Amino acid sequence: MKQLFVILGLTLMAACGRGVPDAARVVVAGDSVLAWNRIEGASVADGLRARLGEPVGDVSLPLAQVAGGRGALNIPTQLEGVQADWIVLNGGANDLGVGCGRDDTAAVLDRLISSDGARGAIPALVADLRGRGSQVIWADYYTSPRYAGTPCAASYQVLETRLTVMAARDEGVTLVDMEDVIAPSELNMFDTDRTHPSPAGSDRIAGLIARALPPR
Known part of the structure; x- marks a missing residue:
C-alpha cells in the first residue's frame, strides 16, 4: 500500500505544469523518461522551450x-484533441513492464508494433496524428544502467528495429535515438534510480530532439 501511495504521489507531482499552451507548434507526450524533472523545471519539454524560445506543450506522465493505462496514463488519450505541427513521443516501456521478464513479452511487442512497422498501437497512434496534419518525432529509449545486460536490452532492440521500419515508411515520422546522446556508463546522466534521466540527461535529450525540429 505504501508503494502505491508513493507512485500516486510521484504521478500527481509530475502532473504539475502539464498542458498545451495556445498556438504551441510542439507538444511532448509519453512516459516518465520525457516527464522526469518537470518539478524542477528541467524536463525534456522545458529544455525544448529554452532552446526554441517558444511555448512547448507537455502532456507526458x-x-x-x-x-x-487509463485516462492520461494512456498515451493516445494524452493527445486527444491536441493539434500541433510537431508531436514528440515515446512509449512502450511501461507496456513491457519492469525488468521485461513477462512471459508474453513477444506478444506485447507485437501489440505495440508489428515487425513490418505497419500494425499495432504505436503505428495506429502515429497514423492518427499524421491524419491530423502533425509530424511526429519518436524518441527511442536509451539503455539505462539499471537494465543494461538484462532481458530488457533485447526487447528494446526489437522495439527500436520495428520503430526504424515504421519511420522509414513515412517521411513525416522521424526517429531519434536517445542512446546517441546518453550512454549507460555516464552515470551523471541518470537519476539515483539509474533508470530515469537526471536534469543533465533530460537536457541532452532535449538537444537531440531540438536538432530534429526546423526553426519557426
Whole structure:
C-alpha cells in the first residue's frame, strides 16, 4: 500500500505544469523518461522551450502506456484533441513492464508494433496524428544502467528495429535515438534510480530532439 501511495504521489507531482499552451507548434507526450524533472523545471519539454524560445506543450506522465493505462496514463488519450505541427513521443516501456521478464513479452511487442512497422498501437497512434496534419518525432529509449545486460536490452532492440521500419515508411515520422546522446556508463546522466534521466540527461535529450525540429 505504501508503494502505491508513493507512485500516486510521484504521478500527481509530475502532473504539475502539464498542458498545451495556445498556438504551441510542439507538444511532448509519453512516459516518465520525457516527464522526469518537470518539478524542477528541467524536463525534456522545458529544455525544448529554452532552446526554441517558444511555448512547448507537455502532456507526458510517469507510468503512461501506449496500449494500456487509463485516462492520461494512456498515451493516445494524452493527445486527444491536441493539434500541433510537431508531436514528440515515446512509449512502450511501461507496456513491457519492469525488468521485461513477462512471459508474453513477444506478444506485447507485437501489440505495440508489428515487425513490418505497419500494425499495432504505436503505428495506429502515429497514423492518427499524421491524419491530423502533425509530424511526429519518436524518441527511442536509451539503455539505462539499471537494465543494461538484462532481458530488457533485447526487447528494446526489437522495439527500436520495428520503430526504424515504421519511420522509414513515412517521411513525416522521424526517429531519434536517445542512446546517441546518453550512454549507460555516464552515470551523471541518470537519476539515483539509474533508470530515469537526471536534469543533465533530460537536457541532452532535449538537444537531440531540438536538432530534429526546423526553426519557426
